[in-house]
Amino acid sequence: MATLLEIVAFCDQRIRRTEIKDFDGAHNGLQIENNGSVKKIGAAVDAGQLPFEEAIAEGIDFLICHHGLFWTPPTPLTGANALKLRTAFDGNLAIYGAHLPLDCHPEIGNNALLAKELGFKTIDTFLNYEGNDMATVALAPSGGRGEISEKLKALFPESYQAIEYGSANPERIGILTGSGQSAVPHLLANDIDTLITGELRQHHFNMAQELGLNLYPCGHYATEVFGVKALAAEVAHKFHLEWQFIKQPCSL
Numbered sequence: 302m303a304t305l306l307e308i309v310a311f312c313d314q315r316i317r318r319t320e321i322k323d324f325d326g327a328h329n330g331l332q333i334e335n336n337g338s339v340k341k342i343g344a345a346v347d348a349g350q351l352p353f354e355e356a357i358a359e360g361i362d363f364l365i366c367h368h369g370l371f372w373t374p375p376t377p378l379t380g381a382n383a384l385k386l387r388t389a390f391d392g393n394l395a396i397y398g399a400h401l402p403l404d405c406h407p408e409i410g411n412n413a414l415l416a417k418e419l420g421f422k423t424i425d426t427f428l429n430y431e432g433n434d435m436a437t438v439a440l441a442p443s444g445g446r447g448e449i450s451e452k453l454k455a456l457f458p459e460s461y462q463a464i465e466y467g468s469a470n471p472e473r474i475g476i477l478t479g480s481g482q483s484a485v486p487h488l489l490a491n492d493i494d495t496l497i498t499g500e501l502r503q504h505h506f507n508m509a510q511e512l513g514l515n516l517y518p519c520g521h522y523a524t525e526v527f528g529v530k531a532l533a534a535e536v537a538h539k540f541h542l543e544w545q546f547i548k549q550p551c552s553l
Contacts, residue, residue: 303339303540305331305395308363311539315409315532316402322431323401328371333386335395339363342544344533346525348396350385352547357392359545365529365536367411369398403528404478405435409535411478412437414527415497419452421474427491428477428484436477436484438493445470446495446515453497453517459552460520464506467494467515478524481516488514499524500553522551 309331318329343361345352347368356364404411416423416439426434442448446469454461474495477484481498485505494514499521509516530546537544
């Protein structure tokens with residue numbers, strides 16, 4: 302039987318946990334311990350109450366979450382926070398968080414895997430944060446903006462959105478899953494006029510018009526399912542375990 306410490310060590314190494322600086326307050330790595338052994342791996346985008354309950358019901362005892370439990374200075378463990386932790390402890394559910402390290406990873410990162418899912422070749426990175434680039438650059442397909450749009454509609458039928466004021470035949474596509482607002486001001490400086498991302502703010506509509514950009518916000522949740530799935534699959538393969546993705550009906 303695989304031990305919790307063995308699996309945590311594998312995950313830490315695979316996502317380069319100590320090498321990738323995350324936002325202040327974000328904690329990557331093991332966040333809640335279980336009894337020390339692992340029988341089934343789970344993956345979820347968010348460390349939320351419903352994913353915890355479903356994971357426990359499915360016999361999962363090690364859950365990899367992209368959005369973990371800890372983001373801000375310490376908060377009281379009362380109300381919803383207390384219930385969530387009690388659920389994990391009572392259900393013997395270990396929680397492992399992997400945020401920015403699982404966004405920018407060149408092989409199992411959300412950006413790289415989204416490009417692969419769309420059939421786009423990655424050629425570069427940009428948007429440096431604390432020594433590491435957070436966003437991916439891919440070659441645009443020969444079918445131009447129309448092909449990009451059709452592929453995104455097929456992959457994200459419930460969350461696809463388009464703001465198209467850029468070239469109908471872009472050459473370089475920026476990809477930043479989750480929140481893409483930090484990338485928008487840096488697109489043109491990197492010869493990019495098309496961005497595939499998860500979510501934007503209202504003022505980015507005006508920026509798209511004024512700067513001549515194609516922006517495709519396709520859902521924060523939907524664009525960040527890839528990394529946790531890939532890491533869970535690798536852990537399961539390495540330690541000969543089952544794994545399961547805990548899907549939530551989130552269109553945001």
